[in-house]
Amino acid sequence: MSTASEHAGQAALSICEALLLAMNDRGLLTEHEIVGVLRDAAATHENAVGTDHETENHRAVADLINAIIAGGNSVRRL
Numbered sequence: 001m002s003t004a005s006e007h008a009g010q011a012a013l014s015i016c017e018a019l020l021l022a023m024n025d026r027g028l029l030t031e032h033e034i035v036g037v038l039r040d041a042a043a044t045h046e047n048a049v050g051t052d053h054e055t056e057n058h059r060a061v062a063d064l065i066n067a068i069i070a071g072g073n074s075v076r077r078l
Helices: 004-025 029-044 053-069
Strands: none
Touching: 004 029, 029 053
8 A cells, every 4th residue: 555655765866876876977077976965865875863763763764774775776787
């Protein structure tokens, strides 16, 4: 079952990915810089503190970002 929150998250992810690809295509950010942005975002969630539930959510977000890095989804790799 999808919720409005899940749809918002998927939309945000698609928009951010499109922006990163456009920035790379225009030469505004290199692949290395884009991966750095993604690594910084993952690290923010990996280091987040809070309740067990909040920490679990942050870990899931970090895992997703790290999977994006591993899959190369947000950069055009030649």
